[in-house]
Amino acid sequence: MVTAIVNGRILAPGGIRHGVLLLEDNRIKGIDDTVPARAAVIDAEGCYVAPGFIDMHTHGAGGADFMDGTVEAYLTAARMHAQHGTTLLYPTTLTSTNEALYESFETYRKARLENRDGAAFGGMHLEGPYFNPEFAGAQDRRYLRNPRPEEYREILDRCPDLARWSFAPELDGAAEFAAELKRRGIVASIGHTNATFGECDAAWRAGATHMTHFYSCMSTISRRNAFRYAGTIEYGYFQDGMTVEIIADGIHVPADLLHLLLKIKGAERISLVTDSMRAAGMPEGQSILGGLADGQPVIVEDGVAKLLDRSAFAGSVATADRLVRTMVREAGCSIPEAVRMMTENPARVMGIAQRKGSILPGKDADVVIFDDDINVQKTIIAGKTIG
Structure with a gap:
C-alpha cells in the first residue's frame, strides 16, 4: 500500500x-x-513533515516506568511518547x-512483541550501576558499585537486547568495562561521574563514544591538592569524536549553556533526550521515580521532577516535541537543525542511521507531522498512523 x-x-x-x-x-x-493512483492521502496542511523522533534515553511516561516490571508499563510509556x-x-x-534488572530484560522482550500502537523499542539502555x-x-x-567482569559479563550475556550502557570512567575497572562494551557492539556512554580529563580520555581510548545528559551529574574544572584539573565537561568539548x-x-x-554547547560542539554532535520519568505527559504533583515497588517519592512542579527535599532534579517530564521547541525558542536553532538533533544524530549515535533518522528512500517509514510551534499533528510508525 x-x-x-x-x-x-x-x-x-x-533542506526543506x-x-x-x-x-x-x-x-x-x-x-x-x-500522487499515485489509489494512494492513501494524508494532508499535512502546511505543517512540517519530519523523520520520527528518536529518544535514546527515557525511563517512562504516562504514569508508567520501565522499572515497574510489567508489559503494560512499557506499552503505556510507548503510547504516550508516540x-x-x-x-x-x-x-x-x-x-x-x-x-x-533481569526482570526488566524479560519484560522488555515480551513488550516488544506486543507493542502495536506506541513508539517502537530500539534496545535497552542501562543507566548504572557503575556510577x-x-x-549519583x-x-x-x-546499588552503586565498581564494575566487576564476572558481574557485567553475566548481565551482558542475559540481555542480548542491550544497546547502550552508561558508566563513570574513574571507577576501578572502568576502562576494561568500556572495552568489553565496544567488543560487543554496545554504546559505552559516560555519565554520573567525577572523572578528570585524563580518566575520560582513557575511557575514550577504551571504547566510550558518548556522554549521558551532558552537564547533569558531571564533573567540571576542580582543584585537587592545590592543582586544577579539567573534568568531564571539558573533555566532552575537547574530543571532537565524542x-x-x-x-x-x-x-x-x-x-x-545551550548556546555555548552549540557554539563549541556543533549541532551535528548533539542529541536531544527526554530522560523522562513516569510523570511525563501527566499532571504535576506527587510521583515516583523508578519502579512502583521500590522507587523514590518525588514531586513534579515547575515543569520538572525534583527530589522531595528539592536538592536535585529527579528526571524530566519532557516529551520529544518539547525538546525541539526549547532548542528553537531558547537556543536559537532553526527547526531543521533542532529536528536533526532529535532524529539523525541519535540514529548515528546508536548505529542505526542506515535505516532511521532521515527521510530518504529505503529507510523506515517513521514520520512526524507538526506545526510551526512544534505541536504534533500526526505520528506515523513503520507506515502506520498512530492514534
Missing part, C-alpha cells in the same frame, strides 16, 4: 522540500511531484538490584 503525504514542508537532507512524500508499506519510497512524535525509543533502567556516588543525582546510592546528549527541557540546561 502506498501512502502519499501532501501539502507539507518536508525536512529532508539538504516541497512535494509529495511517498511511503510504501513500512518504507519511505521517495519524494515525488504527483503522541508527542517519538517513533523509536530506548527504554532506560535505573540503578537497582540485579534481580530487578560515582558523589554524582537521583540514582539509588544503595557525542553528547542534553535534556533540552529548558530547565536542566539553561539557555546560555
Whole structure:
C-alpha cells in the first residue's frame, strides 16, 4: 500500500522540500511531484513533515516506568511518547538490584512483541550501576558499585537486547568495562561521574563514544591538592569524536549553556533526550521515580521532577516535541537543525542511521507531522498512523 503525504514542508537532507512524500508499506519510497493512483492521502496542511523522533534515553511516561516490571508499563510509556512524535525509543533502567534488572530484560522482550500502537523499542539502555556516588543525582546510592567482569559479563550475556550502557570512567575497572562494551557492539556512554580529563580520555581510548545528559551529574574544572584539573565537561568539548546528549527541557540546561554547547560542539554532535520519568505527559504533583515497588517519592512542579527535599532534579517530564521547541525558542536553532538533533544524530549515535533518522528512500517509514510551534499533528510508525 502506498501512502502519499501532501501539502507539507518536508525536512529532508539538504533542506526543506516541497512535494509529495511517498511511503510504501513500512518504507519511505521517495519524494515525488504527483500522487499515485489509489494512494492513501494524508494532508499535512502546511505543517512540517519530519523523520520520527528518536529518544535514546527515557525511563517512562504516562504514569508508567520501565522499572515497574510489567508489559503494560512499557506499552503505556510507548503510547504516550508516540503522541508527542517519538517513533523509536530506548527504554532506560535505573540503578537497582540485579534481580530487578533481569526482570526488566524479560519484560522488555515480551513488550516488544506486543507493542502495536506506541513508539517502537530500539534496545535497552542501562543507566548504572557503575556510577560515582558523589554524582549519583537521583540514582539509588544503595546499588552503586565498581564494575566487576564476572558481574557485567553475566548481565551482558542475559540481555542480548542491550544497546547502550552508561558508566563513570574513574571507577576501578572502568576502562576494561568500556572495552568489553565496544567488543560487543554496545554504546559505552559516560555519565554520573567525577572523572578528570585524563580518566575520560582513557575511557575514550577504551571504547566510550558518548556522554549521558551532558552537564547533569558531571564533573567540571576542580582543584585537587592545590592543582586544577579539567573534568568531564571539558573533555566532552575537547574530543571532537565524542557525542553528547542534553535534556533540552529548558530547565536542566539553561539557555546560555545551550548556546555555548552549540557554539563549541556543533549541532551535528548533539542529541536531544527526554530522560523522562513516569510523570511525563501527566499532571504535576506527587510521583515516583523508578519502579512502583521500590522507587523514590518525588514531586513534579515547575515543569520538572525534583527530589522531595528539592536538592536535585529527579528526571524530566519532557516529551520529544518539547525538546525541539526549547532548542528553537531558547537556543536559537532553526527547526531543521533542532529536528536533526532529535532524529539523525541519535540514529548515528546508536548505529542505526542506515535505516532511521532521515527521510530518504529505503529507510523506515517513521514520520512526524507538526506545526510551526512544534505541536504534533500526526505520528506515523513503520507506515502506520498512530492514534
